[in-house]
Amino acid sequence: MDAMVRELSYAQAIQEAMAIAMEMDERVFLMGEDIGVYGGAFQVTGDLVERFGTERVIDTPISELGGAGVAVGAALTGMRPIFEFQFSDFVTLAMEQIVNQAAKMRFMLGGEVSVPVVMRFPAGSGTGAAAQHSQSLEAWLGHVPGLKVIQPATPYDAKGMLLAAVADPDPVMIFEHKLLYKMKGPVPEGYYTVPIGKADIRREGRDLTIVATSIMVQKALDAAATLEAEGIDVEVVDLRTIRPMDKQTVIDSVKKTSRLMCVYEAVKTLGIGAEVSAMIAESEAFDYLDAPIVRLGGAETPIPYNPELEKATVPQVPDIITAARDLVKGVR
Amino acid sequence: MPTEVILPKVDMDMATGQISRWFAEEGARVKKGDVLFEIETDKAAMEIDAPASGVLRDVTGKEGVDIPVGAPVAWIYADDESYAPISPIEGEMSARPTEGVASGGTSQSSTALEPSPVEPTPPDRPLAGHPPLEGEGKTRATPLARRLAREAGLNLSGLTGSGPYGRVVKADVEAAISSPLEGEVSAKRTEGVASEGTAFAPSPVEPTPPDRPSAGHPPLKGEGDVLRLFEQGSYDLVPHDNMRKTIARRLVEAKSTIPHFYLTLDCELDALLALRTQINAAAPMKKTDKGDAPTYKLSVNDMVIKAMAMALKAVPDANASWTESAMVKHKHADVGVAVSIPGGLITPIIRHADEKTLSTISNEMKDLASRARSRKLKPEEYQGGTTAVSNLGMFGIKDFAAVINPPHATILAVGAGEERAVVKNGEIKIATVMSVTLSTDHRAVDGALGAELLVAFKRLIENPMGMLV
Numbered sequence: 001m002d003a004m005v006r007e008l009s010y011a012q013a014i015q016e017a018m019a020i021a022m023e024m025d026e027r028v029f030l031m032g033e034d035i036g037v038y039g040g041a042f043q044v045t046g047d048l049v050e051r052f053g054t055e056r057v058i059d060t061p062i063s064e065l066g067g068a069g070v071a072v073g074a075a076l077t078g079m080r081p082i083f084e085f086q087f088s089d090f091v092t093l094a095m096e097q098i099v100n101q102a103a104k105m106r107f108m109l110g111g112e113v114s115v116p117v118v119m120r121f122p123a124g125s126g127t128g129a130a131a132q133h134s135q136s137l138e139a140w141l142g143h144v145p146g147l148k149v150i151q152p153a154t155p156y157d158a159k160g161m162l163l164a165a166v167a168d169p170d171p172v173m174i175f176e177h178k179l180l181y182k183m184k185g186p187v188p189e190g191y192y193t194v195p196i197g198k199a200d201i202r203r204e205g206r207d208l209t210i211v212a213t214s215i216m217v218q219k220a221l222d223a224a225a226t227l228e229a230e231g232i233d234v235e236v237v238d239l240r241t242i243r244p245m246d247k248q249t250v251i252d253s254v255k256k257t258s259r260l261m262c263v264y265e266a267v268k269t270l271g272i273g274a275e276v277s278a279m280i281a282e283s284e285a286f287d288y289l290d291a292p293i294v295r296l297g298g299a300e301t302p303i304p305y306n307p308e309l310e311k312a313t314v315p316q317v318p319d320i321i322t323a324a325r326d327l328v329k330g331v332r
Numbered sequence: 333m334p335t336e337v338i339l340p341k342v343d344m345d346m347a348t349g350q351i352s353r354w355f356a357e358e359g360a361r362v363k364k365g366d367v368l369f370e371i372e373t374d375k376a377a378m379e380i381d382a383p384a385s386g387v388l389r390d391v392t393g394k395e396g397v398d399i400p401v402g403a404p405v406a407w408i409y410a411d412d413e414s415y416a417p418i419s420p421i422e423g424e425m426s427a428r429p430t431e432g433v434a435s436g437g438t439s440q441s442s443t444a445l446e447p448s449p450v451e452p453t454p455p456d457r458p459l460a461g462h463p464p465l466e467g468e469g470k471t472r473a474t475p476l477a478r479r480l481a482r483e484a485g486l487n488l489s490g491l492t493g494s495g496p497y498g499r500v501v502k503a504d505v506e507a508a509i510s511s512p513l514e515g516e517v518s519a520k521r522t523e524g525v526a527s528e529g530t531a532f533a534p535s536p537v538e539p540t541p542p543d544r545p546s547a548g549h550p551p552l553k554g555e556g557d558v559l560r561l562f563e564q565g566s567y568d569l570v571p572h573d574n575m576r577k578t579i580a581r582r583l584v585e586a587k588s589t590i591p592h593f594y595l596t597l598d599c600e601l602d603a604l605l606a607l608r609t610q611i612n613a614a615a616p617m618k619k620t621d622k623g624d625a626p627t628y629k630l631s632v633n634d635m636v637i638k639a640m641a642m643a644l645k646a647v648p649d650a651n652a653s654w655t656e657s658a659m660v661k662h663k664h665a666d667v668g669v670a671v672s673i674p675g676g677l678i679t680p681i682i683r684h685a686d687e688k689t690l691s692t693i694s695n696e697m698k699d700l701a702s703r704a705r706s707r708k709l710k711p712e713e714y715q716g717g718t719t720a721v722s723n724l725g726m727f728g729i730k731d732f733a734a735v736i737n738p739p740h741a742t743i744l745a746v747g748a749g750e751e752r753a754v755v756k757n758g759e760i761k762i763a764t765v766m767s768v769t770l771s772t773d774h775r776a777v778d779g780a781l782g783a784e785l786l787v788a789f790k791r792l793i794e795n796p797m798g799m800l801v
Contacts, residue, residue, distance in 0.1 A: 229657055230656060230657065231656065258476050258502065286475050287475050287476065287478070287479040288475070288476050288479070289474055289475045289476055290474045290475075290476040290477065290501050290502045291474060291495070291501070330494070330495050330496055330501065331496065
């Protein structure tokens with residue numbers, strides 16, 4: 001029988017996934033700053049401390065390096081920790097544990113151990129949190145073999161991919177856009193997983209492939225709806241996982257549409273768009289390109305505090321519409 | 333650091349421009365604000381001032397050559413700056429791509445269009461230094477176009493690219509495949525077909541009659557196809573200027589995408605001519621350099637402009653522009669007037685012509701036409717408009733059908749006013765009659781609506797007092 005499907009917010013979907021994981025497996029526990037009584041900076045953990053107690057929902061001191069070290073150590077010894085960063089920007093403080101420890105252990109110890117840690121990173125701009133609390137640093141971690149890096153774009157995927165991450169034997173880094181937390185969408189009850197490493201075609205189209213990540217998936221879909229009225233048929237590919245990347249889905253889509261645009265919030269240069277573009281240029285889809293590849297990414301600047309400037313630094317729906325129109329109509 | 337002089341963007345959708353004339357030469361001392369050169373855009377000429385004072389050096393922007401917007405065309409060195417010429421070797425490398433587009437006879441200098449290595453183009457202006465590749469022996473084509481051409485055994489270099497920078501895209505290759513006479517087909521494909529020379533040239537013994545071009549005559553598309561029909565030396569080749577290219581491009585687009593239909597009416601002019609004489613006789617005089625002159629002198633065409641504008645106001649549904657998603661219904665009647673100028677034509681616009689008096693329209697028209705002839709119109713003076721009037725009456729043309737000038741939905745072609753025999757109440761009378769033909773975009777204006785507009789126009793022409801109130 002199909003599970004009941006309700007409308008949940010992205011934050012509620014994550015909370016439900018964490019509760020299910022803890023109910024199913026007593027090795028699963030949560031760590032993070034202010035995730036206990038306070039419920040987390042974005043209220044994702046909510047009242048889980050009341051249901052599972054302070055032994056399994058642990059408030060950590062304000063030390064990302066310390067917290068990450070404890071989580072990695074716990075995972076090495078057989079536990080299944082889920083560690084929440086208050087803001088993804090603070091991943092910089094925990095790089096040693098993530099990059100040099102968690103990502104390397106299986107490789108360096110001949111496969112005799114694994115580090116089944118899950119780390120959650122509230123990311124992105126749009127909340128007026130200024131330069132040190134608004135970045136999109138997923139590509140930093142995407143560069144490290146040994147890690148898996150995912151960016152669910154819907155409540156359904158947020159729950160299913162978190163449960164897949166908990167079940168995964170390797171460290172999984174989840175980047176959650178802060179503006180998505182309130183987004184609502186259908187989420188089935190109970191346990192299900194959405195595979196890591198598999199992109200999703202959110203909208204089929206003939207004229208242009210937009211590969212988008214995280215919140216840009218919804219913006220690309222909004223742009224596609226407007227462009228449809230102009231007779232431009234856009235295919236939107238939600239990358240979902242940036243390591244390991246689902247190349248085949250993107251290649252097949254570009255072979256169909258002959259045009260590629262990458263839309264992502266992180267700073268444009270040396271980002272996911274560069275990776276996807278290069279991957280396509282190296283692939284069999286190259287001979288199907290009928291226009292230059294276009295990247296639409298964040299401006300080459302720290303995120304400003306001023307809300308108008310903040311909006312202007314990341315791609316918005318009208319930017320996507322204009323760029324897509326120019327690409328399809330052959331202005332570029 | 334010397335000041336870069338670039339080819340500025342003076343028109344919204346301008347990608348390249350030509351310098352029609354330099355007013356200062358290499359080594360000349362210029363003052364900031366002096367007129368440095370004149371740009372010829374699609375339809376106008378514009379004077380560009382020097383951005384700084386100093387000595388003009390490295391004048392690389394040649395006259396009459398297509399230059400990308402933003403490309404440096406010269407440098408101005410301040411007095412305390414030392415000057416070293418650009419090395420000819422690197423100059424040659426970057427100058428070569430533009431040779432193919434240089435107008436006939438202009439020899440390409442060895443200096444570069446691209447900035448000297450001392451002052452690299454900023455990374456956010458990557459397009460500036462990339463003129464079309466033609467002439468370099470390379471064809472710009474997308475990977476998809478290359479693959480399709482390869483699979484079809486088609487030589488890309490014979491194709492004309494419709495994409496940006498003349499890039500050959502999929503559609504160009506598909507078009508070439510479906511009509512194999514365009515572009516060079518490789519030997520493999522033409523084997524068994526008549527050899528190239530005879531395939532194109534009509535037999536001298538039995539030339540195809542000109543009125544039956546489709547009978548056994550391949551379509552003439554490439555330049556070579558046309559030229560090989562004429563003996564060498566029997567013609568001169570005059571390279572197109574920007575205006576000619578624009579006229580060609582816009583008219584092909586208009587005539588092949590707009591479903592035209594035509595409505596013709598005769599208008600009697602006697603009342604209008606009488607009123608015009610009366611109004612002109614009443615014009616107050618003003619002092620000018622050449623003695624006293626009337627403050628206005630209406631032409632019949634001025635009254636046609638006014639009548640067309642008022643007719644559009646009376647039939648507002650016809651005052652429209654077609655777009656894919658919506659009808660643009662205009663609130664004002666802006667009438668473009670085709671003005672013939674040396675080498676082409678241009679259509680300056682009388683804005684809000686419905687609200688202007690005849691004398692205002694007349695004086696404005698004289699100013700626009702004279703500046704059009706010296707190519708001094710600003711783009712905003714000839715872009716847009718909601719309809720147009722084209723008058724060939726001065727040549728005695730009786731009637732003709734004009735091509736709609738988008739975004740207009742209509743254009744009125746005006747013939748000569750001439751005395752004709754007209755039948756009134758069973759009697760033959762003499763009247764001065766002018767035939768007008770309205771070309772109409774059927775997507776925006778249907779037959780009955782077009783007829784309503786033309787009848788409103790006729791009523792104003794035949795009852796011209798209506799234009800004074």
